[in-house]
Amino acid sequence: MLHESTRGEAPALSFSDALLAGLARDGGLYVPKSWPVLPQSEIAGFAGKSYTQVAERVLGALTDGDIETKALGEMIAAAYAGFRHPAVCPLTQLADNLFVLELFHGPTLAFKDVAMQLLGRLMDHVLALRGERATIVGATSGDTGGAAIDAFKGLARVDVFILYPQGRVSDVQRRQMTTVDAPNVHAIAVDGTFDDCQNLLKAMFNHHAFRDEIGLSGVNSINWARVAAQSVYYFTSAVALGGPARKVSFAVPTGNFGDVLAGFVAKRMGLPIERLLIGTNSNDILARTLASGVYEMRGVAATTSPSMDIQISSNFERLLFEAHDRDGAAVRRLMQSLQQSGRFEIAAGPLAKIRNEFDATAVDEAQTAAEIDRSWREAGYLLDPHTAVGVGAARRGLEADPATPMIVLGTAHPAKFPVAVKAASGVSPALPAHLADLMERQERFTLLPNDLARIEDFVRQNARAVRGAAA
Ligand SMILES: Cc1ncc(COP(=O)(O)O)c(C=O)c1O
Numbered sequence: 001m002l003h004e005s006t007r008g009e010a011p012a013l014s015f016s017d018a019l020l021a022g023l024a025r026d027g028g029l030y031v032p033k034s035w036p037v038l039p040q041s042e043i044a045g046f047a048g049k050s051y052t053q054v055a056e057r058v059l060g061a062l063t064d065g066d067i068e069t070k071a072l073g074e075m076i077a078a079a080y081a082g083f084r085h086p087a088v089c090p091l092t093q094l095a096d097n098l099f100v101l102e103l104f105h106g107p108t109l110a111f112k113d114v115a116m117q118l119l120g121r122l123m124d125h126v127l128a129l130r131g132e133r134a135t136i137v138g139a140t141s142g143d144t145g146g147a148a149i150d151a152f153k154g155l156a157r158v159d160v161f162i163l164y165p166q167g168r169v170s171d172v173q174r175r176q177m178t179t180v181d182a183p184n185v186h187a188i189a190v191d192g193t194f195d196d197c198q199n200l201l202k203a204m205f206n207h208h209a210f211r212d213e214i215g216l217s218g219v220n221s222i223n224w225a226r227v228a229a230q231s232v233y234y235f236t237s238a239v240a241l242g243g244p245a246r247k248v249s250f251a252v253p254t255g256n257f258g259d260v261l262a263g264f265v266a267k268r269m270g271l272p273i274e275r276l277l278i279g280t281n282s283n284d285i286l287a288r289t290l291a292s293g294v295y296e297m298r299g300v301a302a303t304t305s306p307s308m309d310i311q312i313s314s315n316f317e318r319l320l321f322e323a324h325d326r327d328g329a330a331v332r333r334l335m336q337s338l339q340q341s342g343r344f345e346i347a348a349g350p351l352a353k354i355r356n357e358f359d360a361t362a363v364d365e366a367q368t369a370a371e372i373d374r375s376w377r378e379a380g381y382l383l384d385p386h387t388a389v390g391v392g393a394a395r396r397g398l399e400a401d402p403a404t405p406m407i408v409l410g411t412a413h414p415a416k417f418p419v420a421v422k423a424a425s426g427v428s429p430a431l432p433a434h435l436a437d438l439m440e441r442q443e444r445f446t447l448l449p450n451d452l453a454r455i456e457d458f459v460r461q462n463a464r465a466v467r468g469a470a471a
């Protein structure tokens, strides 16, 4: 199966090539040329199967033989062997028809681990087969960075550079990036916001000479493999609640739109999903867009759910591509408008298609804190602030449709955000044992200005990788 760019001007690539490419050379994002559809009988058969068995089938369909089946199965098994829960991504019930899908049992306590632990192995596997090396540059608002560093630390074929916004991530998130002492890992604090970091990253991808010189790869959710791996837990959780015979809805705390897009992918693959609810914090660009049809950037505000403090929601481009019937030229025009004027308007037809499947709602700081407090008092369950945004959105969704089970994606462990959680609930969540001494570990990072040339120089000087050189 080939993958095409949302901007229609880059060459179509296999899964492995799209995995290494990250962003397409025309600035677009890769998606499969068509969606593989799983028969309903096969989805029903996922009941009682382990997470890894379902992952083998879902990712087998999405990789379509490009990764050898036995190797894929071994990588999936290894990726999830270290998760702290035997179900990998268990479901917990909060209230009537309200469930939290816990995605934070991996090494860095965030949903990013679910895809990243597999991505590290997939990239290493493909690079080894090709005798190549890569330089990964990632942008993070807090969680992707730590998960990428954990997944890629110590790998001989890869150097990892993570750009994070200085002073805008939680202490736990920062330390998960800055305390890993591996020669191939570089944490870079950027004097700017997450959107600045993501813009720098995209500029590096669009600087083709630099991209080729260092063998640039990306592990943000602009990389199709990230979204593919995240689609698996939609299947396991829906089936656990009676799918595919019974439809479920999902509420997803959203920033870069990767996680909720994975739900859209699962739906395209045949999973019956009633509604996909986008929950934003007070950086509500997606909620405004669905309400008005106008995607319009405003300044980003710092919130207690910092990983969602985003204005440029990269994966929304993949949804726009679908909503415009895969017309790359139309998407190109929208993205040019965004770059030139900070806004674009979605025409009535594509907007109706988006609204047909998605709802969006913003949950402000007071409501987020109230959700943390309420869930603790009523269910004895401690939410992290991002998951609390999802629960806030879910409760509104349940008011409209109380009969359909609602699954909230639990995207982070509360101990990643102890200050906000304690302020809201009075409870101090403890870090799991493997991170108990995180606050005492030595930090290593480089502070750089929001300046493309300076950051490219730093990467160039510290990257050992040249695409095509034998590892
Ligand atoms: C804890 C947490 N929740 C939610 C999100 C939003 O996910 P996405 O960017 O895929 O929309 C992020 C960041 O990606 C996150 O780290």
Ligand SMILES: N[C@@H](CCOP(=O)(O)O)C(=O)O
Binding pocket: 139, 140, 141, 142, 143, 144, 145, 219, 220, 221, 222, 255, 256, 258, 307, 308, 314
């Ligand atoms: N919230 C993210 C931002 C980057 O998202 P990604 O899913 O595109 O990697 C983070 O925590 O870094």
